[in-house]
Amino acid sequence: MLQNCSKRETHHTVRLKNYLKILFYGEIINDLDGFDDGKFLIILYNRMDKKENVVIIGGGAAGMIAAWRAASLGAQVTLLEKNPNPGIKILISGGGKCNITNGNEIQTMLKQFQKNESRFLKFAFHTFTNDQLLTLLQNEGVETYTRDNGKVFPTSHDAEDVVKAFQNLMERNGVEVLLQTPVKEIFRNDDGSFNVKTNRGIISAAKVIIATGGSSYQKTGTTGDGFRWIQKLGHTIVPIRPALTPIILLPAPPSLWQGTPIRECNLMAISLPFDFRQNNGGQAVQGEIVSEWRGDVLITHFGISGPATLEVSRNAYLQFEKGIKIDMCVDFYPELTIEQLDEKIIKEISTNPSRSMITLTEYLVPQKLAEFLLAQLKIDYTKKLNQLSKNERGELVKKLKRFPLGTVKDIPLDRGEVTAGGASLNEVDSTTMESTIVQGLYLCGEVLDIAGPVGGYNLQAAFSTGYVAGDHAATSLR
Numbered sequence: 001m002l003q004n005c006s007k008r009e010t011h012h013t014v015r016l017k018n019y020l021k022i023l024f025y026g027e028i029i030n031d032l033d034g035f036d037d038g039k040f041l042i043i044l045y046n047r048m049d050k051k052e053n054v055v056i057i058g059g060g061a062a063g064m065i066a067a068w069r070a071a072s073l074g075a076q077v078t079l080l081e082k083n084p085n086p087g088i089k090i091l092i093s094g095g096g097k098c099n100i101t102n103g104n105e106i107q108t109m110l111k112q113f114q115k116n117e118s119r120f121l122k123f124a125f126h127t128f129t130n131d132q133l134l135t136l137l138q139n140e141g142v143e144t145y146t147r148d149n150g151k152v153f154p155t156s157h158d159a160e161d162v163v164k165a166f167q168n169l170m171e172r173n174g175v176e177v178l179l180q181t182p183v184k185e186i187f188r189n190d191d192g193s194f195n196v197k198t199n200r201g202i203i204s205a206a207k208v209i210i211a212t213g214g215s216s217y218q219k220t221g222t223t224g225d226g227f228r229w230i231q232k233l234g235h236t237i238v239p240i241r242p243a244l245t246p247i248i249l250l251p252a253p254p255s256l257w258q259g260t261p262i263r264e265c266n267l268m269a270i271s272l273p274f275d276f277r278q279n280n281g282g283q284a285v286q287g288e289i290v291s292e293w294r295g296d297v298l299i300t301h302f303g304i305s306g307p308a309t310l311e312v313s314r315n316a317y318l319q320f321e322k323g324i325k326i327d328m329c330v331d332f333y334p335e336l337t338i339e340q341l342d343e344k345i346i347k348e349i350s351t352n353p354s355r356s357m358i359t360l361t362e363y364l365v366p367q368k369l370a371e372f373l374l375a376q377l378k379i380d381y382t383k384k385l386n387q388l389s390k391n392e393r394g395e396l397v398k399k400l401k402r403f404p405l406g407t408v409k410d411i412p413l414d415r416g417e418v419t420a421g422g423a424s425l426n427e428v429d430s431t432t433m434e435s436t437i438v439q440g441l442y443l444c445g446e447v448l449d450i451a452g453p454v455g456g457y458n459l460q461a462a463f464s465t466g467y468v469a470g471d472h473a474a475t476s477l478r
């Protein structure tokens with residue numbers, strides 16, 4: 001406790017016959033901790049009163065930009081972060097390179113989100129745009145570039161530059177950043193202000209901005225604390241679910257496949273209700289595609305990852321949680337119909353009739369999958385192409401259009417790049433980020449029920465909503 005006192009605070013400790021240790025900081029808001037040995041630690045906290053202040057909980061993308069914006073408008077701002085350093089999620093984003101935003105038009109960006117998310121984000125995305133974000137960073141010396149697919153990265157490929165830029169912005173504008181300061185609880189006072197209970201004591205605030213993120217990658221500090229406080233304060237929490245998450249398969253892929261990328265395929269999550277399977281007398285049935293995405297898949301030791309997998313995971317989970325069996329399949333040739341793919345193979349056969357089947361298959365699919373695919377089709381891999389029957393060719397085409405990778409064993413919340421669900425968007429004013437239930441309380445970033453796709457959309461959502469929250473919290477103090 002003592003070691004955690006901020007330097008600004010004066011404190012005195014008094015030992016009374018070694019039984020009582022009293023720590024007092026002026027005005028009393030008491031707390032009493034009992035110890036197993038029957039001794040007590042009485043902690044008398046000072047309300048670190050500051051007139052017209054804004055307290056921000058969470059030093060991620062949303063919290064840091066909110067802090068900078070509010071402070072730049074003249075508010076006294078304190079940012080509380082439980083980690084020893086701010087911006088940990090930014091540091092691990094984009095594999096450490098930080099895909100900071102997307103270079104598309106705002107309208108196009110908004111379309112990438114689910115409809116209710118897109119409606120909610122419209123004001124924030126227009127108020128603090130991707131261009132404004134890049135200009136802000138450029139002014140702090142962070143140059144960026146845009147890839148063909150619209151993803152924007154710092155030219156240095158170093159996410160730390162982005163975090164440093166925000167640290168500098170906060171410092172220059174007088175934001176007080178209290179690190180290693182986990183918030184335990186938030187209380188609303190009768191006069192409309194808040195008491196924020198931390199390991200350093202209680203901090204009073206005229207306005208509180210909750211920017212505590214989601215509840216995946218819990219080791220980074222995002223343990224879903226914000227959801228609990230918000231719910232206690234009367235908000236609805238849309239059930240928390242994984243999104244942008246790798247998928248664990250049963251059986252796990254053969255070791256030979258691990259590390260194999262499948263480029264530009266169509267990944268499909270195919271559901272087959274259990275009772276339908278059982279009642280169908282073992283006959284082959286057509287499953288329903290519950291989620292699909294065109295892009296790259298990476299086969300790993302536990303299952304699959306890569307952009308297409310991450311995108312499919314959110315909707316696949318909605319079925320998986322109902323106990324529905326989900327098979328993950330790949331279409332290696334999404335741009336070709338069955339007939340066009342058949343044509344392509346016929347052409348290959350007529351050009352190279354004496355080639356072996358394994359040579360053709362290694363040309364059609366990633367090399368490490370070729371032998372397995374032929375074994376599944378019961379086609380001898382030494383067979384010459386001109387010996388392939390029409391039926392065998394037909395089966396090969398079908399397999400190329402729907403190659404099974406395994407059955408979903410789990411889609412773990414903790415491994416999601418974002419958390420789907422969170423504070424219901426119906427209870428937050430999208431033009432201010434202020435709660436419509438608790439005046440003076442603001443919510444921004446991933447703590448909201450928003451989960452965008454891969455491509456820089458989630459960081460932009462955190463920056464735009466954080467900016468709006470900081471802006472309004474500060475201006476409403478005036």
Ligand SMILES: Cc1cc2nc3c(=O)[nH]c(=O)nc-3n(C[C@H](O)[C@H](O)[C@H](O)COP(=O)(O)OP(=O)(O)OC[C@H]3O[C@@H](n4cnc5c(N)ncnc54)[C@H](O)[C@@H]3O)c2cc1C
Nearest residue numbers: 058060061062082093094099183213221445446456458459
């Ligand atoms: C591996 C990975 C890669 C990603 N890559 C990208 C990418 O390239 N592009 C992209 O757009 N998005 C990416 N994302 C998603 C993106 O990082 C998040 O959506 C975004 O950082 C959310 O910002 P936030 O400020 O809302 O929350 P966070 O950045 O999660 O910040 C919340 C902060 O609150 C703090 N906190 C929580 N509880 C408390 C408490 N009780 N007291 C004090 N502090 C607390 C946490 O320690 C944390 O620092 C990635 C995510 C992951 C996990």
